[in-house]
Amino acid sequence: MTGGQQRVGQIMGIPPLLREFGVDPAGVLAEAGLAAGALDDPDGTVPFVSVGHLLQICVERTGCAHFGLLIGTRTTLANFGAIGQLMGSAPTLGGALLDFVGNQHRFVRGGVPYLLAFGDTAVLGYAIFQPGVPGLSQFIDGALAVAFGLLRELAEVAPDEAMLAHAAPADPRPYHKLLGVRPRFDAEQTAVTFSTSLLQKPVRTADPVLRSQLQERVRHYWLIAEPDLRTQLLRLLRPMVVLGTPSVDMAAAQLSMHPRTLNRRLNQEGTSFREVLNGARFEVARQLLTTTRLAITDIAIALGYADGSVFTHAFQRWAGVTPSDWRAAAAAV
Numbered sequence: 576m577t578g579g580q581q582r583v584g585q586i587m588g589i590p591p592l593l594r595e596f597g598v599d600p601a602g603v604l605a606e607a608g609l610a611a612g613a614l615d616d617p618d619g620t621v622p623f624v625s626v627g628h629l630l631q632i633c634v635e636r637t638g639c640a641h642f643g644l645l646i647g648t649r650t651t652l653a654n655f656g657a658i659g660q661l662m663g664s665a666p667t668l669g670g671a672l673l674d675f676v677g678n679q680h681r682f683v684r685g686g687v688p689y690l691l692a693f694g695d696t697a698v699l700g701y702a703i704f705q706p707g708v709p710g711l712s713q714f715i716d717g718a719l720a721v722a723f724g725l726l727r728e729l730a731e732v733a734p735d736e737a738m739l740a741h742a743a744p745a746d747p748r749p750y751h752k753l754l755g756v757r758p759r760f761d762a763e764q765t766a767v768t769f770s771t772s773l774l775q776k777p778v779r780t781a782d783p784v785l786r787s788q789l790q791e792r793v794r795h796y797w798l799i800a801e802p803d804l805r806t807q808l809l810r811l812l813r814p815m816v817v818l819g820t821p822s823v824d825m826a827a828a829q830l831s832m833h834p835r836t837l838n839r840r841l842n843q844e845g846t847s848f849r850e851v852l853n854g855a856r857f858e859v860a861r862q863l864l865t866t867t868r869l870a871i872t873d874i875a876i877a878l879g880y881a882d883g884s885v886f887t888h889a890f891q892r893w894a895g896v897t898p899s900d901w902r903a904a905a906a907a908v
Contacts, residue, residue, distance in 0.1 A: 578622055578623065578684075578703035578705070579624070579683075579685020579686070579708075580591075580620040580621070580623055580684045580685065580799050581621055581622070581683055582617070582619075582620055582656075582683055583613070583614050583615075583616055583620065583621060584617035584618065585655065586614060586616055586646065586756065587617055587627060587648040588650065588654075589646060590614055592642070593637065596631075596636075596639065597834065598636045602631050602702055603633060603641065603896050604629070604634055604748060606607075606632050607625055607628045607629035608625055609621060609625055616736050617782070618798060619655060619745035619757050620682075620799060621707060622707045623684065624685075624705065624707060624709065626683075627709040627710035627713070627714050628709050628893045629710075630646075630710040631709050631710040631713065632748040633713075634710075634713060640745070640746070640762065641716060641753075642681065642713060642847065643712070643713030643715075644713075644716040644719070644720050644753055644754075645720075646717050646720075646752070647716060647718065647719065647720025647721045647724070647788050648720045648723075648724060650717070650720070650755050652725070652728055652729075655675075655716040656682075657789065657792055657793055657796055657899070658679070658681070658796075660789055661674045661780065661789040662675055662725070662729065662778075663729070663779075663780045663782075664781060664782045664786035665786065666772055666777065666778060666786075667774065667776060667777060667884045668773060668778060669690075669775060670778070671725075671729050671730075671778050672690050672725070673690060673886050675725070676688050676689060676852065677689050678793055680807075681793070681796050681797055681798060682798040685703065685704065686703045686704065686705065687702055687814065688701050688718075689701075689702065689814040689818075690761075691814070692774075695771055696735075696768050696769075696771065697770065697771045697774055698766050698767075699734075699768075699769075700765055700766030701715060701718035701719070701722070701766070701816050702764065702765070702813045702859075703715070704809050704858060711865070712741040712830060712865050715739060715741065716739065716742060717740060718765060719754075719758070720753065720754065722734070722766075722767045723737070723754055723767065726767070726769070729778050729779070730772050730773070730779065732869070733756075734756065734767035734769045735756065735767075735770070736756070736768045737756050737758040737766075738755075738765060738768075739758045739760050739762055740761075740763060740765045740862065740867060741760065741866040741867055742760055742867055742868045743760035743847055744753055761867045761868050761869055762867075763869065763873075764814075764817050764818065764865075767804075769848055773809055776779055798878070799882065802845055803844060804830075804837075804840050805841065805844050805846055806828055808830070808837075808841070808848070808851050809855055810831050810853060811857070812852055816852075816856055816859050816875045816879070817859060817878065821852055823838065823848045831866075835841040853893065856879075856889075857890070857893045859877075859894060860878060860886075860890055861901065861905075864905065865900055865902070870888070871883055871887070871899065871902075874898070875887075885897070
């Protein structure tokens with residue numbers, strides 16, 4: 576898997592917001608290793624890791640601990656370009672969200688949105704699978720705010736619950752003010768929940784004629800190269816690591832191929848289903864250990880382990896240290 580990329584359109588609000596705080600955007604971009612005009616073209620891309628670094632610097636320079644949240648609240652369908660237009664033309668909220676989930680890989684590599692239903696509850700979430708991304712809390716704050724905005728813009732829907740996979744900040748009041756609800760911090764995933772019945776709610780701007788045109792356009796749209804099989808599998812597995820029981824049969828069905836074909840093609844790419852799954856688990860474990868205050872036993876359960884000792888042994892094989900030592904070292908940085 577090559578380094579992740581982020582489409583600029585979703586983060587174009589960063590320079591104007593910096594100016595509102597009296598901060599020179601060019602200086603901040605340079606400190607993040609980006610050119611002064613890196614965020615000018617909405618259809619341009621920047622490294623996924625650089626976005627996290629940029630958000631960290633924005634927090635430091637502005638003194639605003641919820642900078643990522645502010646950027647997310649300013650993101651609209653228009654920021655998503657052709658995909659946003661397609662979403663706005665959908666007949667129902669569920670169709671629009673599936674447009675987003677099904678096409679996001681065409682312009683972003685490093686994080687994945689997901690839409691799942693559990694009985695009467697729908698879950699719209701966002702997970703980062705790119706290893707080593709700094710500023711995780713800011714990144715997922717922005718993603719959560721984007722989810723709120725999309726639901727509101729598409730169908731005037733408000734979530735029932737919001738969850739954030741990071742510890743509560745010193746001052747959580749901006750979250751309630753900007754989102755209208757108090758998120759549950761220290762969650763195992765970053766997501767919003769709402770009634771599955773709302774998936775059938777009409778989109779205010781539905782347009783079947785325009786939609787037909789946009790579907791053809793989006794079908795051939797690739798801002799970044801089509802992902803290799805390992806990346807496609809990782810995108811599938813990352814949400815399922817904390818939401819289900821990933822299996823090769825499930826993954827193969829999602830990728831429209833036989834399990835033997837999946838295993839053979841992964842082998843040709845120099846990897847295996849187990850290796851990719853363990854990599855996803857390891858990344859989730861590192862993220863939760865770094866950004867949340869969840870007990871190690873709770874992290875083990877979230878990752879599908881029978882108990883904390885089994886998880887600890889697995890983590891030691893991956894990292895060479897225990898989860899507790901990893902957390903302590905991350906906190907010391």
